[in-house]
Amino acid sequence: MRFRPLQTLSLSVLVSIAALAQTTPVANRAPLAPTPYTELPLGSIRPTGWLLTQLETMNQGSTGHLDEYYPKIKNDNGWLGGKGDGWEETPYWLDGAVPLAYLLDDPTLKAKVLKYINWTLDNQRPSGYFGPTTKYERETGKPVVSGEQGDDWWPKMIMLKVLQQYYSATADPRVIPFMTRYFRYQHEHLAKNPLVKWTEWAQARGGDNLMLVYWLYNRTGDKFLLDLGEQLRTQTTPWTRYFGERNWVMQAAAQQNGQQWMDRHAVNVGMGLKLPVIEYHGKRDTKQLEAFKTGWSDLMLLHGLPHGMFSGDEDLHGNDPVQGVELCAIVEAMFSLEQAIAIAGDVTYMDALERMTYNALPTQTTDDYNSRQYYQTANQVEVARGVYNFSLPFTRGMNHVFGPYAGYTCCTANMHQGWTKFAAHLWYGTNGGLAAVEYAPSVLKTNVAGTLVTITQETAYPFGETVAFTMDMAKPAAFPLEFRVPGWCSEGTLTLNGQPLSTGKGGAMLRVQRSWKPGDRLMLTLPMRVTTSNWAKNSRAVERGPLVYALKIPADWTQKELKEEGIYYEIKPKPDARWNVGLSLNVVKDPVANTTVTVRNAAPTGFVWNEANAPVEIRAKGREIPGWKLVNGVAHQPISTREGFYRGEVNPQEEEITLIPYGCTKLRVVAFPVVR
Structure with missing residues (x-):
C-alpha cells in the first residue's frame, strides 16, 4: 500500500545534500538545560x-x-x-x-x-x-x-x-x-x-x-x-524513581518471579538508564542526575560483572560470574552511557562505556561478525546447548551457543549499533572546543572556532598506553581541548611537540586552552599498571589499563545444525586444557611484581579480538583446584573466604598461567578464586 507518490531521491542528489550537512554540534535550546558536551555530526569521525x-x-x-x-x-x-x-x-x-x-x-x-x-x-x-x-x-x-x-x-x-x-x-x-x-x-x-x-x-x-x-x-x-x-x-516506566529510591535494584537482586518482570528485563534496564539524564533536559533538576549516578552505582554493585556489564539473562540476576549477559543489553547500555556522557559530563560514565566496550562487547560475536551468542557468561568454560544458569532458558537450549539466529533473534538485528555508535562518540563538542572522551585510532574533521580542524588520533589503545593527536588546519586557531584521564590511571601526562605541557589526575578531564598550529602533535600517556579487583565470592580479576584479563583456554569448535535455528557452534576446552585454576595470593598482594606483561603487537592494525591476535599477554602463577568441576556446563565458583583465599584442596605444584584480554576470549575464567 502506498500512501503518497513515491519521491525517492537519487544517491547523487543525496550526496549533494550531504555536502551541506552541519559540521558543528547543536547545543540545547532554552528552556532545556545546557549540557557540557554535544554530539558531533555522524561522519565527523572516521575510524x-x-x-x-x-x-x-x-x-x-x-x-x-x-x-x-x-x-x-x-x-x-x-x-x-x-x-x-x-x-x-x-x-x-x-x-x-x-x-x-x-x-x-x-x-x-x-x-x-x-x-x-x-x-x-x-x-x-x-x-x-x-x-x-x-x-x-x-x-x-x-x-x-x-x-x-x-x-x-x-x-x-x-x-x-x-x-x-x-x-x-x-x-x-x-x-x-x-x-x-x-x-x-x-x-x-x-x-x-x-x-x-x-x-x-x-x-x-x-x-x-x-x-x-x-x-x-x-x-x-x-x-x-x-x-x-x-x-x-x-x-514511561519510572526509571528515574527506581534508580533514585534504590528499593528497585535490591528487589531485582532478590526476586526472580513474574511480578513486574519487565522492570528487571536487562535490555529495558539498559535503555532505561538514559531516562534520568534525558529528563534532566526538561526538568533542569540535578536530582535526575543524582538518581542516575546512584542507580548506576547500585546496579553495578549488586549486578555488575568484571567485564563492565551488569547481568541479564533476561532478568537482572546478581553478580555471580556464571550468570548470563544478553548482547542486546550491552549495546543498549552503551548507547545510554553515550547519552549520559553528553548530558552529565561525568568521567565515571566515560570509564564505564570504555570498560563495557573493550571487554564485554567483542567476545560475544564471531570473527566474521556473522554469528553471535545470545548470552555470554564471565566465567565461561564451555559453550554448548543447555539450560546453564539462566533465568530464561528456551526449550531448545540455544541461548549459550554461537549462531546467526540462536536464542531470540533480536540480537541478530540489534548487535550492530554497539561498535558503530561507540566509534561515532569518541569525541564530543564543548563550548567552543572539543573533548576526547574515548580513545581509538581515528581521524576527526569538524569546525571549531570558525576553522575546519582535522585531528588524527594514532594509538594502540586499549592495549597500549600512549595516544598521539596530530592537528591540521589552514591557519592557527585558539580553542580548548579536553582529554579524559581514566579513573584507573593515577596520572596522565600530555606533551606538545615533545615538550611537557600538562598533567591530570585520574578520573577527570585534562583541559588545555591555547592557540593550535598546523602540525602540532600532542602525546597523551596513560601508564598502565597491573592491578587486581574484587568480585563475587571474594574472587579476583586481573586488570591492566582499561582491559580485564582472563585465562587463555585452548578450545575446539564444532559446527552443528538445528532445523529450527540453523547452524550453530559449540566450543569446548581441548582435552588437555586446564581451566580449574586459582590465582596465587602473591599476585593479589603485589600484582606488578608477580606478573609479566608481554606486548605481542605494539601497533595493531588488523583484527585483534581473538586468541591468536591478542596484542598483550600477562603471565601469572596459580594452582589447580581439583574439586572445581563443571556441573551441567556451569563452572560454579569456589569461595575465597574473608581471609582472602580458598581453603579447600589445591594442587601443591604452582604453575604458570597465561592471561589475555577478556574481549579476545571465547572460553575463559576471569573471576578467579584465590589460592595460597
Whole structure:
C-alpha cells in the first residue's frame, strides 16, 4: 500500500545534500538545560587502524549483508511496504547499519539503507503516522487518521533514531518536517492511546522517544514538543524513581518471579538508564542526575560483572560470574552511557562505556561478525546447548551457543549499533572546543572556532598506553581541548611537540586552552599498571589499563545444525586444557611484581579480538583446584573466604598461567578464586 507518490531521491542528489550537512554540534535550546558536551555530526569521525578493521569486518559480515539472507528482513519487508517484518528487527539492523555506512563512507551500504529510509519518508500518512501498513489499513484500504488505527509505538522509536542519525550525516531536508508531523500526531493521540496500549515494550523504552522529541526541539523550537515530552515522561516506566529510591535494584537482586518482570528485563534496564539524564533536559533538576549516578552505582554493585556489564539473562540476576549477559543489553547500555556522557559530563560514565566496550562487547560475536551468542557468561568454560544458569532458558537450549539466529533473534538485528555508535562518540563538542572522551585510532574533521580542524588520533589503545593527536588546519586557531584521564590511571601526562605541557589526575578531564598550529602533535600517556579487583565470592580479576584479563583456554569448535535455528557452534576446552585454576595470593598482594606483561603487537592494525591476535599477554602463577568441576556446563565458583583465599584442596605444584584480554576470549575464567 502506498500512501503518497513515491519521491525517492537519487544517491547523487543525496550526496549533494550531504555536502551541506552541519559540521558543528547543536547545543540545547532554552528552556532545556545546557549540557557540557554535544554530539558531533555522524561522519565527523572516521575510524583507522584496528577500529577500521573491526568496522570493515562488520560491513563484510552481517551488518553489511543481513538484508540479503535474514528472512525477516529479506522477505516482503514491512518497512518497504510489504507484509513481512513490521516490528523491531528491521529498524534494529538499520540503527547500526546507517552509522556504519557513514562512518565508512560506503556507497553500497548507503544505497541499501536508503531504500528503507526513503520508503519511510515517502510513505508518511497525511495524519503524520508512519511505518508499515497497519491492521486497520489492510482491512479498510484507508490511511491511519486516529490513534487507535495505528500500531505499536515502540518500533517507530527505533526508526526515528535511524532518521536522526541519517539527518546528522546528511541534513536531508525531508527529515525535520517528517518528524514534526509525526510528533504532532503523537501529541494529539497519546492521551487516549498511551505508550502501553499495544505493548509494554513501548512503555519501558519511552525514554528513547523523549530523547528524540528534545533533539527535534533543539532544531525547531516548536513549543508543543515540550508538552509532548511531558506526556511521554509520565507514560514511561519510572526509571528515574527506581534508580533514585534504590528499593528497585535490591528487589531485582532478590526476586526472580513474574511480578513486574519487565522492570528487571536487562535490555529495558539498559535503555532505561538514559531516562534520568534525558529528563534532566526538561526538568533542569540535578536530582535526575543524582538518581542516575546512584542507580548506576547500585546496579553495578549488586549486578555488575568484571567485564563492565551488569547481568541479564533476561532478568537482572546478581553478580555471580556464571550468570548470563544478553548482547542486546550491552549495546543498549552503551548507547545510554553515550547519552549520559553528553548530558552529565561525568568521567565515571566515560570509564564505564570504555570498560563495557573493550571487554564485554567483542567476545560475544564471531570473527566474521556473522554469528553471535545470545548470552555470554564471565566465567565461561564451555559453550554448548543447555539450560546453564539462566533465568530464561528456551526449550531448545540455544541461548549459550554461537549462531546467526540462536536464542531470540533480536540480537541478530540489534548487535550492530554497539561498535558503530561507540566509534561515532569518541569525541564530543564543548563550548567552543572539543573533548576526547574515548580513545581509538581515528581521524576527526569538524569546525571549531570558525576553522575546519582535522585531528588524527594514532594509538594502540586499549592495549597500549600512549595516544598521539596530530592537528591540521589552514591557519592557527585558539580553542580548548579536553582529554579524559581514566579513573584507573593515577596520572596522565600530555606533551606538545615533545615538550611537557600538562598533567591530570585520574578520573577527570585534562583541559588545555591555547592557540593550535598546523602540525602540532600532542602525546597523551596513560601508564598502565597491573592491578587486581574484587568480585563475587571474594574472587579476583586481573586488570591492566582499561582491559580485564582472563585465562587463555585452548578450545575446539564444532559446527552443528538445528532445523529450527540453523547452524550453530559449540566450543569446548581441548582435552588437555586446564581451566580449574586459582590465582596465587602473591599476585593479589603485589600484582606488578608477580606478573609479566608481554606486548605481542605494539601497533595493531588488523583484527585483534581473538586468541591468536591478542596484542598483550600477562603471565601469572596459580594452582589447580581439583574439586572445581563443571556441573551441567556451569563452572560454579569456589569461595575465597574473608581471609582472602580458598581453603579447600589445591594442587601443591604452582604453575604458570597465561592471561589475555577478556574481549579476545571465547572460553575463559576471569573471576578467579584465590589460592595460597
